[in-house]
Amino acid sequence: xxxxxxxxxxxxxxxxxxxxxxxxxxxxxxxxxxxxxxxxxxxxxxxxxxxxxxxxxxxxxxxxxxxxxxxxxxxxxxxxxxxxxxxxxxxxxxxxxxxxxxxxxxxxxxxxxxxxxxxxxxxxxxxxxxxxxxxxxxxxxxxxxxxxxxxxxxxxxxxxxxxxxxxxxxxxxxxxxxxxxxxxxxxxxxxxxxxxxxxxxxxxxxxxxxxxxxxxxxxxxxxxxxxxxxxxxxxxxxxxxxxxxxxxxxxxxxxxxxxxxxxxxxxxxxxxxxxxxxxxxxxxxxxxxxxxxxxxx
Numbered sequence: 001x002x003x004x005x006x007x008x009x010x011x012x013x014x015x016x017x018x019x020x021x022x023x024x025x026x027x028x029x030x031x032x033x034x035x036x037x038x039x040x041x042x043x044x045x046x047x048x049x050x051x052x053x054x055x056x057x058x059x060x061x062x063x064x065x066x067x068x069x070x071x072x073x074x075x076x077x078x079x080x081x082x083x084x085x086x087x088x089x090x091x092x093x094x095x096x097x098x099x100x101x102x103x104x105x106x107x108x109x110x111x112x113x114x115x116x117x118x119x120x121x122x123x124x125x126x127x128x129x130x131x132x133x134x135x136x137x138x139x140x141x142x143x144x145x146x147x148x149x150x151x152x153x154x155x156x157x158x159x160x161x162x163x164x165x166x167x168x169x170x171x172x173x174x175x176x177x178x179x180x181x182x183x184x185x186x187x188x189x190x191x192x193x194x195x196x197x198x199x200x201x202x203x204x205x206x207x208x209x210x211x212x213x214x215x216x217x218x219x220x221x222x223x224x225x226x227x228x229x230x231x232x233x234x235x236x237x238x239x240x241x242x243x244x245x246x247x248x249x250x251x252x253x254x255x256x257x258x259x260x261x262x263x264x265x266x267x268x269x270x271x272x273x274x275x276x277x278x279x280x281x282x283x284x285x286x287x288x289x290x291x292x293x294x295x296x297x
Contacts, residue, residue, distance in 0.1 A: 038200045043084045089195055089204040096188060096207030099144040103186040103209075110176075116169055117186035118176050124214060126179025132220035134162045135174055138213040149201040158215055167192050169208070177214040185210040234290050244297025252280045253292060 022030065036057075045053065059066055103109060103117045110118045129135050138158045141150040152158050163171045169187030177183050187208040189195065197204040227237045247253050256276045258269040270277050281289045 041200045041203075042081050042088070044088055085204060092203050092205040092207070093189070096144060096205065099207055099209075100186055100188055103184075112172065114168065114172060114191050115188040116172050116191060117184075118173055119184040119186070120181065121184055121211070122180075122182040124178030124181025126181075126214075127217055128176070128178055129163060129174055129214075129217040130220070131163055131171060131175065134160060134218040134220070135214060136160050136216040136218075137174070138215065140211045142209045143202070144207055144209060158213075160218075170210075170212075173210075174212065174214060177212070179214050179217055182211065182213045185212060230290065232286065232290060234287055236291055236294050242296030246296055247281060247293055249281055249289060249293060252278060254278045255292070 040053065043049070056066070058064070100115070100117055103119065104111045106119055108120050112118065136158050138152045139150075140148065140153055142148050148154075163174055167187065168191035169185055172191070173183065173185040173187075185208075187210065189205045189207060192208045193202050193204075193206065195204045197206060202208070224237050227235055229235050254276050256270045258266065258271055260266050266272075281292055
């Protein structure tokens with residue numbers, strides 16, 4: 001096995017020295033190998049095991065006789081993946097706990113009931129977002145060994161997101177910040193990506209480390225008085241209660257209406273035309289069909 005690995009390593013070193021001279025097609029093929037390698041991260045392979053994978057790949061691709069029977073060992077691949085994933089999760093949980101304990105002792109660090117470690121790096125002067133708000137932020141995310149898995153700084157632009165739509169660690173941590181501030185969030189797996197991880201970049205049970213800069217807050221729209229949101233998403237806001245009957249889904253009604261876009265631009269109005277319209281509730285958009293049944297004449 002050692003000889004296989006040494007030969008493979010030498011071949012890789014020789015190829016790497018001429019990588020700058022690769023053609024576009026060679027670069028694409030090389031990237032294919034990198035993608036395969038990333039997909040194998042769940043196995044946490046040793047260098048010797050990587051050499052075995054390379055031999056299996058080479059034998060299969062060149063049509064050589066396989067050293068083992070695929071019918072016997074093929075089904076065992078998923079078993080190995082599950083075993084290695086479990087081992088990775090246990091290891092991540094242990095080292096993550098130690099990392100979080102050290103972070104909690106840093107100057108200014110606050111540990112919340114959820115396990116979040118919040119470390120202010122720069123105090124902001126603006127407002128704190130609430131749980132339903134949308135924020136604009138720059139961030140950098142790393143594993144506890146310093147490996148960067150995501151960064152808005154690298155992409156060259158901040159991101160906008162609703163606090164209700166991100167991992168719990170972010171939803172909680174960002175609410176402690178003020179616009180203009182910067183903080184470090186240490187997120188245990190329970191409020192990050194849990195025992196599933198995320199793709200090939202974040203292992204199962206990984207404790208994550210984020211540096212976040214809060215740039216702006218867009219408050220969530222406040223519900224209007226009397227507003228009712230139905231299961232379909234319709235928001236019904238009564239403006240004046242009628243005294244007559246409610247129409248049913250198969251009825252025809254006569255109504256006046258005015259329709260606008262959210263910026264106030266009017267796109268249709270029976271008032272402008274000077275006369276109401278008659279229509280069957282079964283023949284209009286679902287929003288109208290549902291909404292008109294809630295009204296009384």
